[in-house]
Amino acid sequence: MAAESGTESEAPVGLGAEVYAEHCAVCHGEDGRGKTELSDRFTVAPRDFVRAEYRFRSTASGKLPTDEDLRRSVVHGLGGTAMVPQNHLSSAEVDAVVAFIESLSPRFAEEKRAKPLKLPAETPKTESSLSRGREVYLEAGCDGCHGDSGAGDGRNAKDLSQAPTDLTRHPLKGGSTASDIVRAVVTGLNGTPMPSYHLLFDDDDFWALAYYVESLGEDRGLTDQARLGWEIEKRTPPE
Numbered sequence: 170m171a172a173e174s175g176t177e178s179e180a181p182v183g184l185g186a187e188v189y190a191e192h193c194a195v196c197h198g199e200d201g202r203g204k205t206e207l208s209d210r211f212t213v214a215p216r217d218f219v220r221a222e223y224r225f226r227s228t229a230s231g232k233l234p235t236d237e238d239l240r241r242s243v244v245h246g247l248g249g250t251a252m253v254p255q256n257h258l259s260s261a262e263v264d265a266v267v268a269f270i271e272s273l274s275p276r277f278a279e280e281k282r283a284k285p286l287k288l289p290a291e292t293p294k295t296e297s298s299l300s301r302g303r304e305v306y307l308e309a310g311c312d313g314c315h316g317d318s319g320a321g322d323g324r325n326a327k328d329l330s331q332a333p334t335d336l337t338r339h340p341l342k343g344g345s346t347a348s349d350i351v352r353a354v355v356t357g358l359n360g361t362p363m364p365s366y367h368l369l370f371d372d373d374d375f376w377a378l379a380y381y382v383e384s385l386g387e388d389r390g391l392t393d394q395a396r397l398g399w400e401i402e403k404r405t406p407p408e
């Protein structure tokens with residue numbers, strides 16, 4: 170496959186292709202399109218690396234992710250999904266597999282790589298942050314999709330192409346800390362109804378909102394059971 174993609178240097182792609190074949194192809198498919206006989210077992214299909222519409226980014230809406238964004242998703246996984254942390258890989262293997270999945274899409278060769286958006290300056294959590302965060306949540310209309318209590322049952326939820334996250338169930342896919350939440354709200358999630366709110370609130374309000382959303386769920390960490398992605402998505406493992 171490496172030869173077909175027209176990549177010039179064989180060496181780094183060689184390691185990336187090996188890691189990919191061994192640890193990723195079972196779900197993302199040999200051609201990286203995310204379609205395998207397992208696809209319909211997932212709530213959200215494994216990402217299509219040819220389309221390269223990445224969700225958990227530090228870059229503006231519609232843009233490609235940075236290498237660091239992809240490394241984060243690979244190493245930490247996407248909480249609560251079958252995309253479990255691939256933290257058994259060495260950092261050289263992670264770099265190689267990131268380069269490999271980028272080589273699967275012409276977008277990485279054709280488009281100018283975007284820089285991370287400047288995130289709102291962190292403000293400390295105070296007694297009033299949670300109540301202010303709740304106000305911002307309602308004023309911004311987060312409840313329309315995520316619901317009044319954050320349970321993912323807002324009045325518009327049924328009309329969406331993808332179910333809004335139940336924000337009371339942590340871990341969240343892109344990470345559950347306030348700074349992970351700020352990043353998701355600022356950049357939005359490409360290819361989903363989750364919009365980008367870049368520059369729409371004051372810095373303090375972004376953080377108050379994130380502290381509020383963070384407080385809705387408790388991160389229980391990853392249990393041994395949960396490490397088996399199948400169990401998390403409540404699907405039966407393949408034979």
Ligand code: HEC
Binds near residue numbers: 188193197223342
């Ligand atoms: C057990 C199945 C499984 C395996 C193995 C797996 N993934 Fe995934 N991966 C998924 C699923 C499912 C998603 C989409 C989850 C979602 O968005 O809810 C995903 C999403 C991703 C994303 C998308 C992040 C974003 O910002 O949109 C990246 C990158 C990724 N996987 C890389 C990899 C790499 C690299 C490997 C191998 C080292 C790998 N995956 C192995 C199932 C898997």
Ligand code: HEC
Binds near residue numbers: 315342343382
């Ligand atoms: C139009 C509907 C819609 C609105 C409005 C909306 N969201 Fe979302 N949001 C979504 C959907 C759908 C997802 C799930 C994407 C996924 O799982 O890939 C999501 C995902 C998220 C995530 C990432 C969860 C994770 O697993 O990492 C956070 C955090 C979030 N939303 C917070 C908010 C906040 C705060 C607001 C208001 C400022 C908001 N959303 C407004 C639809 C919406």
